[in-house]
Amino acid sequence: MRFSVWPSPAQPTTDLIEVAQHADRSGWDGVYVSDHFMGDGGGFGAVEAPVLECTALLAYLSSATERVRLGSLVFGTTYRHPAVLANWAATVDRLSGGRLVLGLGAGWQVNEHEQYGIDLPGVGDRVARFEETCAVTRSLLTEPTTDFAGDWFTLTAAVCEPKPIQERLPILIGAKGDRMLGLTARIADEWNSWGLPEGVAERMAVLDAACERHGRDPATIARSTQALVLLTDDTQAAAAFVESVAPRAAMAGTPRQIAETVADYAEVGLDEFIVPDFVLGEGARKLEALDSLLEEFRALS
Numbered sequence: 001m002r003f004s005v006w007p008s009p010a011q012p013t014t015d016l017i018e019v020a021q022h023a024d025r026s027g028w029d030g031v032y033v034s035d036h037f038m039g040d041g042g043g044f045g046a047v048e049a050p051v052l053e054c055t056a057l058l059a060y061l062s063s064a065t066e067r068v069r070l071g072s073l074v075f076g077t078t079y080r081h082p083a084v085l086a087n088w089a090a091t092v093d094r095l096s097g098g099r100l101v102l103g104l105g106a107g108w109q110v111n112e113h114e115q116y117g118i119d120l121p122g123v124g125d126r127v128a129r130f131e132e133t134c135a136v137t138r139s140l141l142t143e144p145t146t147d148f149a150g151d152w153f154t155l156t157a158a159v160c161e162p163k164p165i166q167e168r169l170p171i172l173i174g175a176k177g178d179r180m181l182g183l184t185a186r187i188a189d190e191w192n193s194w195g196l197p198e199g200v201a202e203r204m205a206v207l208d209a210a211c212e213r214h215g216r217d218p219a220t221i222a223r224s225t226q227a228l229v230l231l232t233d234d235t236q237a238a239a240a241f242v243e244s245v246a247p248r249a250a251m252a253g254t255p256r257q258i259a260e261t262v263a264d265y266a267e268v269g270l271d272e273f274i275v276p277d278f279v280l281g282e283g284a285r286k287l288e289a290l291d292s293l294l295e296e297f298r299a300l301s
Contacts, residue, residue, distance in 0.1 A: 001265075002272035003297045004030030005290060006073065006226060009057070010039070010049045011282075019277055020061050022287050023068055027294060030069035030101070032274055033057050035076055037112050043248050047111060055088055062096035071101030073192060073226075073274070074174035077133040078107035078126065079118050083158060085133075086140035090164045098165035102137070103192065105174040106130040127179055128152070134171065134187045141169055172224075178206055185210035190222040192274075194249045197261070200225050201268035224272035225265065227251055229258055230279050231289050241279075255289075259296035266301065273297075 005028050007019040020031045035054035039045030058070055070092075075085060085102075093100040106126045107113075113120040121129065132150040139146040140160035148155040172190035175181055184191050184207060193203055204223060211218040227249035230241045238252035251261050262273050280289040 001262075001270070001297075001301050002029035002224075003262075003294060003301075004028055004032060004069070004071075004224075004272060004274045006032045006034070006274050006276040008276065008278045009034055009036075009052045009054075010045055011277075013052065015282065015286075016052065016057075017061075017064055019286065019290070020065055020068075022290065024065040026291060027298075028068060028290070029272070030071060030274070031061060031065065032071045032073045032101075032103070033061075034073050035080075035103075036109055037116065040109050040111055043245065044109070047115075055092075058100070059088075059092050059095065062092050062099070065096075065099075067099075069099050069101055070096055071172060072103040074103035074105035074172065076107035076109070077104055077130045078113065078120055079116075080133075082133040082136035082153060083140060083155065083160070086137045086160045089137070089169060090141060090160055090162060093164035093166055093169055094162060100164070100166070101170050101172050101190065103172040103174060103190075104130070104134060104137070106180065127183070130180075131183055131187075134173075134183070138171065138187070170222075176203060178210075181207045182210045182213075184221065185214050185216055185218075188221055190224065192224045192226075194227065195225050196227060196249045196251070197264040197268050197270075199249070200265065200270060204269060222271045223269065224274055225249075225270060226274035226276055228279060229275050229293070231255060231258070231292070255292040255296040258293060259300045262297055263300045 005023045007016045023031050033054055039047050039049045041047045061070055089102045129152045132152045136148050136153050146155050146158040170189040173184045173188040174192045175184050176193045208218040230252035232238050233254050241252045242250045280286045
């Protein structure tokens with residue numbers, strides 16, 4: 001099982017870079033960052049909180065780290081044109097030495113679309129646009145030229161050079177709904193969703209059934225998830241934290257207790273657990289928390 005870190009984009013820039021470099025040096029498998037321009041005013045932070053832009057941040061981390069996989073959780077395809085995204089991905093995969101994971105999602109955060117004047121279609125149109133985005137992006141990353149005529153995008157003899165270092169740059173789809181899981185079964189190399197073991201297992205069963213319908217071996221799709229993690233030996237504080245952030249997936253306890261829950265993910269077939277650093281403290285305290293978690297994860301894996 002892989003273990004990765006998701007540094008909060010709202011923390012000071014130097015702190016975020018320190019977390020990524022610490023993860024790179026200390027044995028974590030990946031570093032992921034989100035693709036939003038502001039908080040949602042709720043569970044994902046205050047609207048006015050500073051947020052580092054995803055493409056620039058991943059490009060920087062490609063040279064600031066040496067070993068970890070680098071991924072997006074996940075690019076919103078309502079504001080990322082697939083041709084621009086494919087060229088960016090190919091470049092960053094080369095800059096990183098072949099370590100990029102291209103995470104894509106259909107888009108959801110209403111306030112950033114409204115404030116920036118970006119159209120957020122209804123769910124049906126959003127999924128249709130997402131499907132075209134995936135098709136165009138994959139073609140540009142693998143084929144010499146791309147011709148595409150869809151409802152959302154039209155490309156004529158389009159090129160994307162140089163290609164990525166990875167022969168098949170992994171496309172990760174962030175999805176929870178049945179229709180998006182069906183697309184994941186057809187298109188994705190990796191799948192991601194927030195969740196605790198029981199909920200993740202239920203969604204993975206839907207994904208497996210979709211794979212069977214499309215004649216695909218479910219084992220060919222790597223699966224990852226994340227949940228908020230609070231380290232505490234106070235059982236009352238742990239319960240209060242989990243309740244306070246509901247319905248977002250969260251766990252709280254000692255490093256060993258967290259690792260025991262993560263072991264349950266492995267039991268249901270998950271391949272990677274991603275730790276958001278959002279409530280792990282600051283500075284040296286945060287790095288020590290990450291070290292203690294990784295030690296326990298490795299001991300139980």
